[in-house]
Amino acid sequence: MLPSDEVPPAVSDPTPRLPGPVRRLFARPSLSEARYVADILRTETVGGGLLLLGAVAALIWANSPWSGGYEALGRFVPWPGGERFHLDLSLATWAADGLLAIFFFVVGLELKREFVAGDLREPRRAVLPIIAAVGGMTMPAVIYVLINLGSGGDALRGWAIPTATDIAFALAVLAVIGSHLPPALRAFLLTLAVVDDLLAITIIAVFYTTHLEVLPLLGALVPIALFALLVRRGRTRWWLLVPLALLAWALVHASGVHATVAGVLLGFTVPVRPRPGESTGRAEHFEHVWRPLSAGVAVPIFAFFAAGVSLREGGLGAVLTDPVAIGVVAGLVVGKLVGVLGSTYLVARFTRAQLAEDLTWTDMLGLALLAGIGFTVSLLIGDLAFGAGSGRDAHVKAAVLIGSLTSAVLAALVLVRRNAVYRRLHEAETADADGDGIPDVYQRPGHA
Known part of the structure; x- marks a missing residue:
């Protein structure tokens, strides 16, 4: 029997149950949500492969006889005269502060859509990924701090490094081991990563702002407000919006707050609901x-x-003898596992909810291990914590790679055995016997 939101408890279950329908964790998402998630997975899986390619190319070059060329390329400053505007940045810094603003703009769009039209707008669906994300960020930080309490110096500044999950990297792993996870699990992984990104953005803005210039920060509100006004009125010409976005980015950068926060704020201004005569909202269009x-x-x-x-x-x-690196690896591999899996179990235990019928706690174990794949935001926080190019920063980068690779291998070992089951479920879920374009499972009585 396929999972639904209202399934009577099993007769053999000895646990006392309250009368009424049983609450199901990871119940099947709505059809629109499932299609939205599938569209994201296709793009992010390709992006994850390119991410891995870029990381491998960097590792090979940095450890080759020509490593000096790699270091010189990262230090190259394309606009030396930009010091007056805080824009005399190296290529590596432009990549971290500039290009990642695009990534965080998309994150802002995702966040707003999830809270306005996605599963996070429904408290009963939102509570699990939010609690799992909080647990998955708290436990890595606690483990890191416990390992580095006696290290001295600036070691504790890196407490947030192992707290982030890289959704693109995680989906790339899923593409290798098989992309037949049940839709609810895939949606949960994506939603958890979105909440994780929101918490990471907050951490960066609050804990890694070393100095704050109020006037540029207030000034950034002007182009952001104009951007919002134009988007809401349907004026989406690139030559209107891009200059405003660049001005907002430059002012946030000059304020001392990490410039990627500008991308998130701009994403928050884009409306989600479609206007009369439109099939999709501006946020979904911008995401595409x-x-x-x-x-x-x-x-x-x-x-x-x-x-x-x-x-x-x-x-x-x-x-591996540096406590900072040990804390990062342990936080990603152990902290994420304990935080995500433990918080999910506690939600099930104290709400008397059950997993959907085609899922097991082994599936949750694999998903929790996937959450330990940290890369993009972990590396960014490492740069902010210890300074790009420092000796400790190099150890952090190696630790993030080691921890992410370990989590990926362990997740693959757990999930590859379930891949055949997922494939059979996927075939059943996508069957469309009447050819109306809607999977038959969404037309059965009792589907939520």
Whole structure:
């Protein structure tokens, strides 16, 4: 029997149950939500592959006899005269502060859509991914702090590094081991990552702003407000919006707040609900336009400049004896697992909810391990915590790669055994016997 929101408890279940319908964790998402998630998965999976390609290319170059060329490329300043406007940035910094603003603009669009039209607008659907995301960020931070309490110096500044999940990297792993996860699990992974991104943005803005210039920050509100006004009135010409976005980015950068926050704020201004005569809202339209650029260009280029850590001097031994690196690896591999899986179990335990009938806690174990794949935001926070190019920053990069790879391998070992089951479920869910374009499972009585 296929899962639904209203399924009577099993007769063999000895646990006392309150009368009435049983609450199901990971119930099937709505048809519109399932199609939205599938569209995102296709783009992010390709982007994840490009991200991996950029990271591997950087590692090879940084550890080759020509590593000096890689370092010189990252340090190259294309606009030396931009110091007056805080724009005398190296290529590596442009990738982190500039290109990642596109990534965070898409994140802002995702967040607003989820809270206005997605599953996060419904409290009963939102509570699980929110709690899982909070648990999945709290436990890595706690483990990191416990490992580095006696390290001294600035070690504790890196507490937030293992808290982030890289959805593109995680989906790339899923593409390799099989993309037949049940729709509810895939939607949960995406929603968890969206909430994770919101918390990461808050952490960056609050804890990694070293100095604050109020006037530029207030000034940034003007182009952001004009951007919002034009978008809401349907004036979406690029030559109107792009200059306003660039001005907002430059002012936020000059204020001392990380410039990628400008991307999130701009994304929040885009309306989600379609206007009369429109089939989709502005937010969804902007996502279709900007997500390929974010996943296919911005994030891979950032990965290329951020992942190139040299392991020739001191090797892995030096990395794995640094408490900071140990804390990052343990936070990603153990902290994410305990935080996501543990918080999900507690929600089920205290609400007396049950997993959907085609899922097991083994599936949740694999999903929690996937959440330990941190890359883009983890590397960004590492740069902010210890300074790009520092010795500790190099150890952080290596630790993020090691922790992410370990989580990916462990998740693959768990989920590959379930892939055949997922495939059979997927075939049943997409069957359309009457040819009306709507899967038959969505037309059965009792489907929520």
